[in-house]
Amino acid sequence: MDAIELTRDLVAIQSLNPGGDEHDCALFLGGLLEEAGFEVSYHDFAPRRTSVVAKRGGRGKGRQLCFAGHIDTVPLGSQPWSVDPFGGEIRDGRLYGRGVTDMKSGIAAFVSAAVDLGEALDDGPGLLLIMAAGEETGCEGSRPLGAELAGEVEVGAMVIAEPTYNLPKVGHRGAFWLRMTAAGKTAHGSMPEHGINALYKAARAAGKLEDFDFNVKRHPLLGGNSLSVGNLHSGQNVNSVPDRAVMEVDIRTIPGVDHGSLREGFLGYLGADIEAIEPFVDLDSVWTDPAHPWMQRVFDLVTPILGARPEIGALPFFTDAAVLQPAFGGVPTVILGPGETHMAHQTDEYCLVDNIPVAVEIYRRIIEDWAESNVAVL
Numbered sequence: 264m265d266a267i268e269l270t271r272d273l274v275a276i277q278s279l280n281p282g283g284d285e286h287d288c289a290l291f292l293g294g295l296l297e298e299a300g301f302e303v304s305y306h307d308f309a310p311r312r313t314s315v316v317a318k319r320g321g322r323g324k325g326r327q328l329c330f331a332g333h334i335d336t337v338p339l340g341s342q343p344w345s346v347d348p349f350g351g352e353i354r355d356g357r358l359y360g361r362g363v364t365d366m367k368s369g370i371a372a373f374v375s376a377a378v379d380l381g382e383a384l385d386d387g388p389g390l391l392l393i394m395a396a397g398e399e400t401g402c403e404g405s406r407p408l409g410a411e412l413a414g415e416v417e418v419g420a421m422v423i424a425e426p427t428y429n430l431p432k433v434g435h436r437g438a439f440w441l442r443m444t445a446a447g448k449t450a451h452g453s454m455p456e457h458g459i460n461a462l463y464k465a466a467r468a469a470g471k472l473e474d475f476d477f478n479v480k481r482h483p484l485l486g487g488n489s490l491s492v493g494n495l496h497s498g499q500n501v502n503s504v505p506d507r508a509v510m511e512v513d514i515r516t517i518p519g520v521d522h523g524s525l526r527e528g529f530l531g532y533l534g535a536d537i538e539a540i541e542p543f544v545d546l547d548s549v550w551t552d553p554a555h556p557w558m559q560r561v562f563d564l565v566t567p568i569l570g571a572r573p574e575i576g577a578l579p580f581f582t583d584a585a586v587l588q589p590a591f592g593g594v595p596t597v598i599l600g601p602g603e604t605h606m607a608h609q610t611d612e613y614c615l616v617d618n619i620p621v622a623v624e625i626y627r628r629i630i631e632d633w634a635e636s637n638v639a640v641l
């Protein structure tokens with residue numbers, strides 16, 4: 264199966280999120296996998312918010328190998344594109360389009376590797392493919408899916424095909440997104456002394472957040488925690504004192520940071536200006552010991568394909584592994600995909616065409632190696 268053509272087919276099926284509708288993309292992938300002999304099921308977390316799961320094999324000993332990724336993409340942004348974002352145009356070795364890097368090329372590569380192996384999978388430990396909806400807005404699809412699958416599959420290791428330039432990454436930070444509310448009292452804009460301005464309170468809190476010190480020991484690969492105030496909404500008209508302000512804060516955390524205590528800490532730090540702090544995305548960090556035997560095997564396998572042994576690395580952003588790794592009992596998880604990490608979510612997003620068949624080759628080797636050796640490494 265031609266993974267480059269499959270990437271172009273997937274890019275042509277819009278699955279922007281927010282505004283999410285992954286149904287057509289899920290049906291397309293499911294149809295193709297069903298035709299290739301896989302057992303396919305569809306899982307909606309909301310109307311037309313469809314994830315697709317495919318399974319094959321399992322007559323052999325051992326736990327299943329899982330490949331996972333998401334089929335939604337971020338919106339186009341407000342800047343104009345120089346190419347059709349759904350055209351799948353190839354120019355100077357780059358394949359352009361929304362989601363090519365993050366992460367339809369990764370989905371196309373593992374689907375191609377699985378379809379190409381075909382019957383060879385039947386006598387192995389089994390292969391599980393998860394193509395989730397709703398990842399970009401906080402793993403909305405994979406969370407219920409992980410809970411549902413946890414009881415019926417026995418996963419031994421997982422590959423997340425997010426963009427890493429085909430370099431294996433052993434973990435990523437968690438995400439803790441908070442909605443902070445300030446309350447006030449409205450009044451006529453000409454007599455502000457009769458009101459309490461909620462916008463001033465939120466703005467003071469935002470200023471304090473800029474100086475917030477997490478005071479945690481840095482992780483050797485993931486660095487520290489980070490914080491960014493993403494938006495602040497307040498007021499309905501210029502000539503009233505706003506009585507409510509809502510600010511959303513994006514926090515990324517390294518392993519060992521407890522999100523509940525962090526929230527408590529913010530309540531104390533921001534004091535009376537903020538009356539409520541509600542988490543709306545709460546995802547743990549992901550980490551696998553680079554010395555784990557399977558992780559070492561992954562590095563061994565990619566070395567001849569890439570021409571050199573990659574350095575051990577990790578990622579700043581979250582993936583579906585944040586919910587799938589705990590759902591599957593903390594299995595060793597590598598994040599490895601053909602996309603260009605730095606092009607994720609960008610205008611004129613692209614993926615290097617040549618990296619797609621390389622990913623297919625890497626995935627094929629990982630699948631074959633798992634069938635040969637998984638009993639030994641667990």
Ligand SMILES: [Zn+2]
Pocket residue numbers: 333365366398425426
């Ligand atoms: Zn992604």
